[in-house]
Amino acid sequence: MNLAQFGLVLLPLAVGMVAVWLLLPSDRGRQVVFSAAIAAGAAFIVGGLVLLQRTGPDVPLAFHLLFCTFAAMAIGSGVCMITQSNPVYCALWFALVVLSTCGLFLLQSAMFLAAATIIVYAGAIVVTFLFVIMLAQQTGLAAYDRHAREPLLACIAAFVLLAVFQYALALAGRPATPNAAEPRDLPRALRLLADAQKQLAQGQSPDDVGKELLLRSENPDSTVANVLFQLTETLPADERAQARTALESATTKLGRARLVEDRKLMDESLAELDRIGQSLLLRLQGSPYSQMQVDHVAGLGQSLFGDYLWAVEVAGTLLLIATVGAIAIALRRKEGNA
Amino acid sequence: MNPVLHNYLVIGAALFVLGMIGFLTRRNLIIMFLSAEMMLQGVAINLVAFSAYHRSYQGQVFTIFILTVAACEAALALALILTLYQRRRTLDVSAWQELREPGVEAEPDEVVLEPVEPAASVHFPSLTPAGLEPSTPKEQETTHV
Numbered sequence: 273m274n275l276a277q278f279g280l281v282l283l284p285l286a287v288g289m290v291a292v293w294l295l296l297p298s299d300r301g302r303q304v305v306f307s308a309a310i311a312a313g314a315a316f317i318v319g320g321l322v323l324l325q326r327t328g329p330d331v332p333l334a335f336h337l338l339f340c341t342f343a344a345m346a347i348g349s350g351v352c353m354i355t356q357s358n359p360v361y362c363a364l365w366f367a368l369v370v371l372s373t374c375g376l377f378l379l380q381s382a383m384f385l386a387a388a389t390i391i392v393y394a395g396a397i398v399v400t401f402l403f404v405i406m407l408a409q410q411t412g413l414a415a416y417d418r419h420a421r422e423p424l425l426a427c428i429a430a431f432v433l434l435a436v437f438q439y440a441l442a443l444a445g446r447p448a449t450p451n452a453a454e455p456r457d458l459p460r461a462l463r464l465l466a467d468a469q470k471q472l473a474q475g476q477s478p479d480d481v482g483k484e485l486l487l488r489s490e491n492p493d494s495t496v497a498n499v500l501f502q503l504t505e506t507l508p509a510d511e512r513a514q515a516r517t518a519l520e521s522a523t524t525k526l527g528r529a530r531l532v533e534d535r536k537l538m539d540e541s542l543a544e545l546d547r548i549g550q551s552l553l554l555r556l557q558g559s560p561y562s563q564m565q566v567d568h569v570a571g572l573g574q575s576l577f578g579d580y581l582w583a584v585e586v587a588g589t590l591l592l593i594a595t596v597g598a599i600a601i602a603l604r605r606k607e608g609n610a
Numbered sequence: 611m612n613p614v615l616h617n618y619l620v621i622g623a624a625l626f627v628l629g630m631i632g633f634l635t636r637r638n639l640i641i642m643f644l645s646a647e648m649m650l651q652g653v654a655i656n657l658v659a660f661s662a663y664h665r666s667y668q669g670q671v672f673t674i675f676i677l678t679v680a681a682c683e684a685a686l687a688l689a690l691i692l693t694l695y696q697r698r699r700t701l702d703v704s705a706w707q708e709l710r711e712p713g714v715e716a717e718p719d720e721v722v723l724e725p726v727e728p729a730a731s732v733h734f735p736s737l738t739p740a741g742l743e744p745s746t747p748k749e750q751e752t753t754h755v
Contacts, residue, residue, distance in 0.1 A: 292628075292631060296631075296635055339614075339617060343617070343621045346621060346625060347621070347624055347625070347628070350624070350625055350628040350629070350648060351628060353628075353632065353644065353645075353648065354628055354629075354631055354632030354635070354636065354641075354645060354648075359638055359640055359641055362640075362641050362644055363640075363644065366644045366647065366648065369625070369648055369651060370651065373625075373651050373654070373655060376618070376621065376655055376658075377654075377655075377658050380618070380658050380659060380661070380662040381662060382658050382661065382662070382670050382673075384670075385658060385670050385673055385674065388674065388677060389654075389677060392677050392680070392681055393647075393680075396647075396680070396681065396684045399684070399688060400640060400643070400644065400684070400688065403640065403688060403691065403692070414638075414700070414701070414702070415702075416637040416638060416700070416701070416702035416703075416704065417637070417638050417641075419637070420635040420636060420637070421634075421635055421636075421637055421704075422634070422635060423631075423635050425634075426630075426631050426634040426635045427631060429630075429634070430627045430628075430630055430631045433627055433630070434623060434624065434627045437619075437620075437623040437627075438620070438623075441616060441619055441620065441623075571667055572667050572670055572671070574667075575667035575668070575670075575671055576667075576671050576674065579671075580671050583675065587675055587678040587679075590678065590679070590682055591678060591681065591682055593682075594681075594682035594683075594685050594686055595685060597685075597686055597689075598685040598686050598688070598689040599689075601686065601689040601690060601693055602688075602689035602692050602693060604696075
């Protein structure tokens with residue numbers, strides 16, 4: 273998405289907000305059929321935009337279709353949730369929102385998080401649900417459920433906020449400066465790096481490995497520079513600074529050589545990069561770096577209980593305090609003593 | 611920007627904004643609470659998308675903390691809703707207008723609607739009672755809520 277498409281998105285956004293406004297319960301009554309048609313139109317346009325926009329060759333079609341399904345489910349159930357006048361249905365629609373969100377989590381390979389969300393929210397939903405049945409279902413549909421407060425103003429505010437979000441995203445979606453290394457290259461670069469380390473471990477000469485690394489990179493400048501920058505992450509601080517300075521000078525030289533199409537300078541800087549890479553690979557041979565991306569749940573646990581151990585303790589204390597507070601608030605007092 | 615990341619951010623923003631509409635317009639305390647939870651879901655989607663984009667676990671760890679705080683919030687919110695309901699026998703937020711700032715006028719509802727009784731024509735299936743019905747004094751009011 274870029275700035276030109278931004279204007280295109282505003283229309284379905286406005287239409288969707290009108291549909292939400294019509295669907296919200298009010299004394300006019302909910303014009304369900306009419307607004308459902310409008311909402312379907314908006315969903316169709318947005319879905320078409322998203323489907324057309326579709327991604328690069330590295331995103332499989334199945335992923336994209338699953339994403340569209342879950343996203344449509346999440347948005348649709350969200351709209352139904354806020355527009356239902358019966359609180360029981362609200363809770364059920366919210367459960368569907370949570371389930372679709374978990375599907376989106378799974379697509380981003382956050383399995384543990386998907387499971388945890390289902391468990392936590394399912395518990396919360398069941399409790400909320402019981403409360404709704406106990407408190408609100410005794411006297412039919414209450415007046416306050418059939419009349420939303422200021423739906424038009426809220427929808428206008430929401431439209432403006434969403435448009436601002438879209439605008440910010442469109443600004444961020446402008447093409448980056450040509451020299452900046454694409455983060456998209458990183459997975460591929462890491463794969464190349466892992467292969468190179470394997471070959472080194474099998475006893476091939478660093479010369480051959482480095483040359484192959486250069487050959488296999490589609491875009492030698494950014495990929496190799498990315499690999500090498502990633503490699504320097506694992507070095508001790510002083511060595512890292514040194515290696516990065518060398519890398520930067522070599523990359524700058526290469527960029528300049530490409531700009532003026534100086535073949536000799538290009539070869540020279542490529543050789544320099546190659547040399548730096550070889551020394552780095554040698555230095556780091558046997559480093560567990562390539563293992564980092566393998567285990568999702570194990571890595572998550574390591575991060576949670578390693579980097580964020582203090583925060584975990586604080587969160588546990590927070591849970592305890594919240595439990596105590598909830599009991600203290602909900603405790604029944606004698607009549608007149610409240 | 612990566613199109614996958616972009617799509618996820620759009621979905622997260624949409625969920626957040628829908629939750630905002632629900633929180634601003636609905637008057638039922640429980641629905642307002644659910645809308646706030648939906649806003650949290652939108653933020654969680656953003657964090658997970660960034661986590662996958664940067665190939666780091668930080669976003670997921672943050673989302674776990676969001677879950678924790680959401681659980682605390684649910685416990686406290688339900689306790690508060692229970693207490694408020696016991697005081698006023700209604701879930702309407704408008705019943706608590708006296709909590710407004712000093713010097714601000716109360717905002718009465720534009721339209722006062724009567725509650726709708728469930729349609730009498732709807733018959734739910736029921737079991738034939740078996741055994742003896744225990745005799746209870748009719749005047750005794752139950753206080754279980």
